[in-house]
Amino acid sequence: MTFNPHTDADRAEMLRAIGTETIADLFSPVPADVRFPTLDLLPQLTEMEAAARLTDLASKNLAGANGNTYLGAGSYHHYVPATVGQILSRGEFYTAYTPYQPEVAQGTLQVIYEFQSMVAALFEMDVANASMYDGATALAEAVLMAISTAKKRHKVVVAGTVHPAYREVIQTYSSGLAIEIVDLAIPTDGFATSVESITSQLDDQVACVVVQYPNFFGGIEDVAAIGEAAHAAGALLVVSTYPVPLGLLKSPGSLGADIVTAEGQALGVAQSFGGPYVGLLATRQSFVRLLPGRLAGVATDSEGKRGFVLTLQTREQHIRREKATSNICTNQGLMATAATVYMASVGPEGFREVANRCYQNAHYLQKQICAIPGFKLALDAPFFHEFVVETPQPAAEINARLLAAGIIGGYDLGKVDSALDHHMLICATELNDKTGIDRLIATLK
Amino acid sequence: MSSPKELLYTKTHEWVKVEGDVATIGVTDHAQSELGDITYLELPDLGGEVNGGEPFGVVESVKAASDVYSPIDGEVLERNEDAIAAPDVVNSSPYEGAWLIKVKLANPAQVEALLTPEQYDELLESTGSH
Numbered sequence: 001m002t003f004n005p006h007t008d009a010d011r012a013e014m015l016r017a018i019g020t021e022t023i024a025d026l027f028s029p030v031p032a033d034v035r036f037p038t039l040d041l042l043p044q045l046t047e048m049e050a051a052a053r054l055t056d057l058a059s060k061n062l063a064g065a066n067g068n069t070y071l072g073a074g075s076y077h078h079y080v081p082a083t084v085g086q087i088l089s090r091g092e093f094y095t096a097y098t099p100y101q102p103e104v105a106q107g108t109l110q111v112i113y114e115f116q117s118m119v120a121a122l123f124e125m126d127v128a129n130a131s132m133y134d135g136a137t138a139l140a141e142a143v144l145m146a147i148s149t150a151k152k153r154h155k156v157v158v159a160g161t162v163h164p165a166y167r168e169v170i171q172t173y174s175s176g177l178a179i180e181i182v183d184l185a186i187p188t189d190g191f192a193t194s195v196e197s198i199t200s201q202l203d204d205q206v207a208c209v210v211v212q213y214p215n216f217f218g219g220i221e222d223v224a225a226i227g228e229a230a231h232a233a234g235a236l237l238v239v240s241t242y243p244v245p246l247g248l249l250k251s252p253g254s255l256g257a258d259i260v261t262a263e264g265q266a267l268g269v270a271q272s273f274g275g276p277y278v279g280l281l282a283t284r285q286s287f288v289r290l291l292p293g294r295l296a297g298v299a300t301d302s303e304g305k306r307g308f309v310l311t312l313q314t315r316e317q318h319i320r321r322e323k324a325t326s327n328i329c330t331n332q333g334l335m336a337t338a339a340t341v342y343m344a345s346v347g348p349e350g351f352r353e354v355a356n357r358c359y360q361n362a363h364y365l366q367k368q369i370c371a372i373p374g375f376k377l378a379l380d381a382p383f384f385h386e387f388v389v390e391t392p393q394p395a396a397e398i399n400a401r402l403l404a405a406g407i408i409g410g411y412d413l414g415k416v417d418s419a420l421d422h423h424m425l426i427c428a429t430e431l432n433d434k435t436g437i438d439r440l441i442a443t444l445k
Numbered sequence: 446m447s448s449p450k451e452l453l454y455t456k457t458h459e460w461v462k463v464e465g466d467v468a469t470i471g472v473t474d475h476a477q478s479e480l481g482d483i484t485y486l487e488l489p490d491l492g493g494e495v496n497g498g499e500p501f502g503v504v505e506s507v508k509a510a511s512d513v514y515s516p517i518d519g520e521v522l523e524r525n526e527d528a529i530a531a532p533d534v535v536n537s538s539p540y541e542g543a544w545l546i547k548v549k550l551a552n553p554a555q556v557e558a559l560l561t562p563e564q565y566d567e568l569l570e571s572t573g574s575h
Contacts, residue, residue: 319508
């Protein structure tokens with residue numbers, strides 16, 4: 001649809017119809033002293049001057065360019081193929097809102113359907129939805145889903161190695177509800193959740209166990225064993241994962257997950273200082289009616305031709321009202337499209353190759369950094385592309401030195417717990433090659 | 446078309462068949478017609494309790510998810526697995542093929558508060574339903 005702006009004649013006709021003199025008159029119910037406040041703005045700039053000012057501000061950012069960043073902790077710097085930007089910037093995708101007359105937007109629905117199919121295949125789960133806002137809220141909604149199925153159980157056991165921000169979001173989403181969140185402490189002796197620490201919490205009141213795979217500290221835990229224990233106690237296994245590691249690691253579905261969530265940012269979405277990102281959510285067929293959010297489906301029309309629809313809409317709150325598991329009635333269409341284009345562009349082999357390079361670079365980084373006196377590997381578990389090192393000086397100090405050399409260091413775990421201020425969570429992706437890593441090592445020495 | 450004479454009814458469009466101390470509950474022809482094509486049934490587990498005036502399950506169509514209410518207290522003895530497997534029977538045979546649950550009456554006197562077929566038909570007439 002094209003954009004049709006009002007003309008002065010249109011405005012005059014509308015004002016005449018409602019019997020008002022000017023548009024300003026419509027604001028008369030607002031008290032005079034706050035009606036048209038004087039705003040403290042810069043003087044009006046020309047486009048050229050404005051562009052120069054913004055460029056000046058932007059130059060103060062040290063962006064993750066040229067492989068100079070080792071910061072992960074939930075948001076990752078990966079290479080985004082040109083196809084993503086090219087397709088995303090098409091007006092039909094870039095400015096479209098979530099469809100309210102969905103069948104008219106066949107192109108939109110097809111992309112969502114392809115996105116869902118890829119996510120379900122990646123996780124090895126039966127069905128994925130059209131996306132959530134981000135990994136944190138997707139996980140919180142998965143917890144609510146688990147509570148919904150469990151009817152008589154209202155405890156949720158959350159591993160201490162789940163992303164601290166995600167744990168806060170779970171608390172936020174469950175506040176006011178009759179849910180008891182058992183939030184386990186961070187296991188600082190190794191930064192990996194043991195199966196025993198979970199089993200000791202299981203009873204007939206636990207609706208689900210929440211783990212992260214790989215965990216916040218980069219470690220790969222025994223998810224299958226945790227899942228078996230959870231199932232034996234009648235609880236569901238909720239796994240918060242990341243897509244790129246799944247290029248090498250076993251899928252959460254194959255490890256027994258009942259609900260899988262993830263932050264999809266690494267799939268062609270820029271880090272953008274925290275967002276917009278895209279949440280992935282998938283589950284087994286038996287739980288599909290509890291899945292929140294949009295679900296695209298494929299069907300045939302009256303002429304027998306393939307068509308796409310939004311399906312199982314009776315789950316959503318505009319129909320099920322207070323009985324819906326969630327009030328979300330949208331998705332992250334543009335970012336989900338980016339993820340779809342990214343996955344289609346790299347393909348299964350490319351995906352595996354990206355994961356492999358992340359793994360190799362990170363393990364080279366780990367060997368090199370732990371050879372520097374004072375640096376010790378603190379993570380006691382296998383890892384994919386992130387790990388924790390104990391540092392000789394506070395991580396914050398080391399990062400300041402690195403920044404002066406134009407390098408963004410790893411995450412200062414002192415921000416999670418001040419007792420961990422000599423611990424750094426450091427990450428390497430396919431963009432952190434040997435040359436870059438060697439430069440980092442030289443700067444650290 | 447008048448509602449079957451051997452059944453009793455509720456204001457919320459359920460029908461009840463009482464045989465001794467067992468009540469069979471389903472939704473009426475009016476209900477299935479208003480809901481449209483039924484796609485899914487959510488029914489309680491066997492041995493579960495139903496309470497008079499409270500919903501015991503959900504009948505879902507393409508456009509709505511409607512609570513089904515029990516007019517009586519009791520324990521769920523049976524539920525219609527065939528209907529769960531093929532929910533469209535609610536549209537094609539609301540009074541026979543699509544019985545939903547059988548309940549052991551905890552309080553048989555509650556049956557007296559149910560509507561007769563004539564009263565139910567009058568209710569449909571007066572609310573302009575046909």
